[in-house]
Amino acid sequence: MKAEIRYQSISGNTEAVALAMGKVLGIPAKSVEEPIANDVGLVFLGGGIYASGLGGRLKHFVSHLTAGNPATVVCFSTSMNKGDISFRVKPLLEKKGITLHPTELNISETLIKPYKPDVSKQVYDMITNFVADIKV
Numbered sequence: 001m002k003a004e005i006r007y008q009s010i011s012g013n014t015e016a017v018a019l020a021m022g023k024v025l026g027i028p029a030k031s032v033e034e035p036i037a038n039d040v041g042l043v044f045l046g047g048g049i050y051a052s053g054l055g056g057r058l059k060h061f062v063s064h065l066t067a068g069n070p071a072t073v074v075c076f077s078t079s080m081n082k083g084d085i086s087f088r089v090k091p092l093l094e095k096k097g098i099t100l101h102p103t104e105l106n107i108s109e110t111l112i113k114p115y116k117p118d119v120s121k122q123v124y125d126m127i128t129n130f131v132a133d134i135k136v
């Protein structure tokens, strides 16, 4: 299945996770400014939480997806408090007939910040375990 990674990151935390995820999956991690290819099976979509909401560029990315491409989105996020982005992304995906994967990887900013731009082994292992459970 063709998979891509897209992320929005204002202060670099989600970017660090996305880049590590790219290493684990062997594919490039790209900003949400970059459109996805055709016939993508799965997009790993990452973002921070800002004022209890999604970043504007991430929202724009999801709103401009073509119906059914990708087939599925799986979310990952970084935040101060534990807070998923999936339930915020879900209504946007439903309008497009795109499936939201039921699991999400959320990583506290406190686990990332001291290690920027590279993540710690702990975070790398969290990412590795997460993607191992997703059928790519």
Ligand SMILES: Cc1cc2nc3c(=O)[nH]c(=O)nc-3n(C[C@H](O)[C@H](O)[C@H](O)COP(=O)(O)O)c2cc1C
Binding pocket: 008, 009, 010, 011, 012, 013, 014, 015, 047, 048, 049, 050, 051, 052, 053, 078, 079, 080, 081, 082, 083, 108, 109
């Ligand atoms: C302006 C701003 C608002 C934020 N609001 C929240 C929030 O409501 N809830 C939360 O858990 N984290 C909040 N955070 C923390 C970010 O979600 C966290 O630092 C995240 O890792 C940022 O991702 P980024 O570095 O990829 O931009 C906020 C951070 C900023 C800068």
